[in-house]
Amino acid sequence: MAQSRDGGNPFAESGELDNPFQDPAVIQHRPSPQYATLDVYNPFETREVSCPAYEPPVPAPLPPPSAPSLQPSRKLSPSEPKNYGSYSTQASAAAATAELVKKQEELNRKAEELDRRERELQHAALGSTTRQNNWPPLPSFCPVQPCFFQDISMEIPQEFQKTVSTMYYLWICSTLTLLLNFLACLASFCVDTDNGSGFGLSLLWALLFTPCSFVCWYRPMYKAFRSDSSFNFFVFFFIFFAQDVLFVLQAIGIPGWGFSGWISALVVLKINTAVAILMLLVALLFTGVAVLGVVMLKRIHSLYRRTGASFQKAQQEFAAGVFSNPAVRTAAASAAAGAAEGAFRGP
Template sequence: MSLNQNPFSDPFADPSVRAAAAPSASANVNEDFNPFAQRNQSTQPAPTHQPALSGGATSAVHGDELFRRQEELERKAQELRRKEEELERRQRGTAPTGGATNGGAAPAAGGKPHNWPPLPAIIPIEPCFYQDIEVEIPVQFQKTVTIVYYVFLTYVLALFINVFASLFYALFGGGSIGVFFLAIIQFILFAPCSFLFWFRPVYKAFRNDSSFNFMVFFFVLFFHSIFTLVQTLGISQYACGWANALETFSKSVPVALLMLVCAVAFSVAFAGMVFALLKVHRLYRGAGFSIDKARQEFTNGVMNDRNVQAAAGVAARGAAGAAFQQAASGRF
């Protein structure tokens, strides 16, 4: 609208005003437009998805289980490494770098504390040997050595029962008192000798791969099994076996039953000895051992012993001195 136009004229007469007021121009305007809606929508925080409580608890339980299993595997791995290190030290013959002995027991040849026999602390006697089948014996022979050890324990148990059976046999079964004293002597003598002369050799044979110790085991256990058969039969006064136990039923049934228990124990020990002989012999033949190898090991072992070397040196010097004196006396 120009300046010289009449101010009292109709304002809608202006073409520009009519164009602005036309419906086509106002159609593009959003009547429902809310200028605060976008602001409220932008300021509202986005929803977050929280895990359910049950799911979180389950995850925690699984995590604790995995952690416990991992600790158990690590503990087993450490135990396995410890046994392997002890076995290597034993094979090399070196002492461990540290560690205290158990109960003040004297250390073994490889620096390990003696642990056999497992005597209680109230007895003022220390163990004499170190023995650990799981550490010193190869894995493929551990079961065999364990069986032989149980055979030895069964025989010791039979000797122990024989002491009480012989006592009651002498008192109430018509037996002589000498049977009881003989049972005590057998328990005191045969229990340690069985360990020293046939179990300990087979233990060292599998530990050191020694053919000589195998021979000692076969020789001693063969004759010991024959004597155990005599004890089992009970045909003499050496032990309470099947024969004298059956005879005692006519005099005292309780004593006869106790003697039968002793006879069963000797029978199990005898069967175990025969089984141990056969099983060890099968492994012995399969490993390629022989009498010549045992003889060679014995010779090398005797000649390498310091006491034998010292005795041989003294004998050689004495023989040389005697020969020199004889030659000198013959010259003059």
Template sequence: MAERVNNFPPLPQFMRIKPCFYHNIEEEIPAPHMQLVRKVYILWMMYSGTLCMNVISCIAWWAGGGGATNFGYSLLWVILFSPCSYTCWFRPLYKAFRADSSFNFMSFFFIFFLQCVFAIIQTIGIPGWGTCGWMATVMFFSYNVGSAIVMLITTLLLTVVTVLMGLVLLRVHRLYRGGGGSFEHAKEEWSSGMWKNAPVREVGFNAVSTAQGPTLPQYPAAVPSYPDDTSHW
């Protein structure tokens, strides 16, 4: 049986640190949900890029007369939330669609809801919290217009990302509930231990992949069959 080598995050070969995850949407995600998972992945990249832009905006904020505290917090947010957002809410969604796991769906809903709340706080932009949101940007226009314009770019990006996060949360929840998923399914997976037996559940998939090349996993019949994701958002 061929072993799938971790390929994410893509790191140079000379580094001693190796990738932690196997990421292949085309191979592992069922075709009806491939587009949705790909969009959520793009959303994660947008959020990470926005956090990087927030660092630049906080430098402009600092240069225009703002405090250094915002710059320090902006570095903390990009270092903390870029990898954690991938691990804590994108991977559960990825595994949920890959193996029809109600437990991973519930993990995604819980963590991604907290992510949406934090994104709203970042968009508001409370001064001293390290994000160039609306409150901080509008207030700074009276101090330094040039810095405030740079801050406005991050504010607009945060607003777009926050709105898209809300749409994703609603879309995935409607898809999950439409397929008959519920909290009871997640509790059954937890009590039976199926949530941590993903390699066992994917033995058939790996065997077929070895013999016939990349294909889609065979899902257990006891798990809800989610409707096709044909709508646009």
């Protein structure tokens, strides 16, 4: 085999194109300042290599939104209640809540009743001498002292306190109306001297009905609710029914009876307008008192029927009250002794 001109170099004749070390793919991987290898790396050589600029990481792509449902969501109207569960669940929860509220009210009522009874026992332990009368509320310098003891919050059960308070305000309204009736009759007498009898009777009614109404129907009603007394209930019903009839007559206002009712006001309207307006105001008050009296009579009668009171119980209370009176017992004993003595003596 013939040798080449360059002394056996197989790549001498082929030139740069046939030299495999001149291949661009090999040349680009030769050692360079940018790509240092272990052979050419000098740790003492200083190179100024600029750090690459900071690039924030690319955020991860969000998951694709789910496909909307085919059925559009229905918006609730402001008045439509939200559905928090089945109807049976809601009904049972509401029933349980109502039952708890009812039991809580009953417990509160029993607690108030126990407090009231405890106060009563405390007052009874102190003795009747220490419990001073407080009604009517008179000043200490007045020669007349209070005649009754009244404390609705202490002596009346909780469920009846509102009724007793309403009756007390009704008595106050009737008393104030009688005073205004006296003033209206006085004004009517001033403009027409023929109304002298009405003026005198108005003064009599104001002085007579004010204490009598308190003693005859308010105090029996108060004692009936305080001690659940059937006898006092019957006394109240009998007298307050007559009082309601009187309220109606006062509202009508028959001339000459001393009541500034509707008829009397219309008669005075022909004489003096100002006095007639005052009398019409009194007639309106009499009408309101009469209506409220009828309503309260019906309400107390319904409460009376729920308390278990009866006519037989009223008779028993009356008999017990009569025979417990020392004066009655003394008179009965004297009568029995006299009768026995006469029987022994004979004819």
